[in-house]
Amino acid sequence: MTEAPLFHRHGGNPILTASDWPYPINSVFNAGAVTLADGTTLLLCRVEDRRGLSHLCAARSVNGVDDWRVDATPTLLGDPENHPEELWGIEDPRITFVPELAKYAVVYTAYTRDGPGVALAFTEDFRSFERFGVIMSPEDKDAALLPRRIDGDWALIHRPVSAPRAHMWVSFSPDLRNWGNHRMMLEARKGAWWDANKIGLSPPPIETGRGWLVIYHGVKHTAAGAIYRLGLALFDLEHPDQCLRRGDEWVFGPSEPYEMHGDVGNVVFPCGYTIGSDGDTVRLYYGAADTSLALATGSISRMLEWLDRHGTI
Numbered sequence: 029m030t031e032a033p034l035f036h037r038h039g040g041n042p043i044l045t046a047s048d049w050p051y052p053i054n055s056v057f058n059a060g061a062v063t064l065a066d067g068t069t070l071l072l073c074r075v076e077d078r079r080g081l082s083h084l085c086a087a088r089s090v091n092g093v094d095d096w097r098v099d100a101t102p103t104l105l106g107d108p109e110n111h112p113e114e115l116w117g118i119e120d121p122r123i124t125f126v127p128e129l130a131k132y133a134v135v136y137t138a139y140t141r142d143g144p145g146v147a148l149a150f151t152e153d154f155r156s157f158e159r160f161g162v163i164m165s166p167e168d169k170d171a172a173l174l175p176r177r178i179d180g181d182w183a184l185i186h187r188p189v190s191a192p193r194a195h196m197w198v199s200f201s202p203d204l205r206n207w208g209n210h211r212m213m214l215e216a217r218k219g220a221w222w223d224a225n226k227i228g229l230s231p232p233p234i235e236t237g238r239g240w241l242v243i244y245h246g247v248k249h250t251a252a253g254a255i256y257r258l259g260l261a262l263f264d265l266e267h268p269d270q271c272l273r274r275g276d277e278w279v280f281g282p283s284e285p286y287e288m289h290g291d292v293g294n295v296v297f298p299c300g301y302t303i304g305s306d307g308d309t310v311r312l313y314y315g316a317a318d319t320s321l322a323l324a325t326g327s328i329s330r331m332l333e334w335l336d337r338h339g340t341i
């Protein structure tokens with residue numbers, strides 16, 4: 029008997045495309061997501077312009093599905109004059125609300141002359157931003173801040189490249205500027221696996237009573253190109269480098285035309301989610317084929333139950 033899928037695609041996918049933008053763009057994908065205090069869903073979208081460089085643009089919707097109000101101009105642009113590391117744009121934001129600071133941390137990829145690095149900015153309203161600059165030097169990406177300190181220190185999940193493989197790491201900081209105590213969190217497998225050689229955090233971890241529930245992506249390189257799919261793993265709440273369970277099979281992968289065809293086909297790439305008022309329903313916003321934004325719905329309790337049955341320690 030085949031098991032019911034963990035994620036259900038929205039019937040109206042893709043929910044945002046370049047034609048929804050108030051100014052000319054090439055594509056919109058890989059958005060960070062939050063529920064604002066008034067219940068509005070805000071997506072901080074990666075927008076690629078017609079030069080090929082990306083910036084971030086906010087889209088707001090009351091129901092998180094349609095009627096998006098998109099900022100009339102870019103919300104956050106690379107600022108190469110003051111931050112030379114943002115020379116070729118900024119990409120893939122992951123947003124974490126940090127109660128201690130009463131601010132949102134936006135962790136994004138800065139496209140530097142030497143490849144991607146991890147940059148941090150804070151905002152209260154997604155209109156003005158306080159930039160911290162690059163906090164992890166290239167080559168590094170797929171990063172998110174945990175919402176609270178762990179044993180007194182801030183914790184950042186990120187994905188440095190140690191060619192030929194790239195694993196997920198977690199690093200710690202007393203002040204959000206100086207990072208150390210680097211620990212490997214999850215290793216890319218080897219060989220033919222769907223998550224061999226290159227993995228990375230997808231949206232920020234989901235804090236549950238049983239641990240940090242992590243949706244991560246694996247990249248399988250084939251003769252026809254790469255396939256980006258998603259898997260699940262669970263980590264100890266107070267020791268986020270300790271993996272409690274990891275699923276062997278992917279749980280979501282490209283299968284619909286808008287996921288298989290586009291600027292980069294065969295890619296599903298979520299950078300954000302919102303959680304429903306039931307505390308269980310996850311709305312996963314994902315980039316499809318580096319071209320549009322799509323939505324799939326899942327359940328935290330079902331993901332945990334799936335890991336209980338399918339995960340290995």
Ligand code: BMA
Nearest residue numbers: 058119120292295297315318
């Ligand atoms: C990854 C990131 C994503 C992108 C994906 C597929 O390395 O750069 O932004 O969606 O590749 O191209």
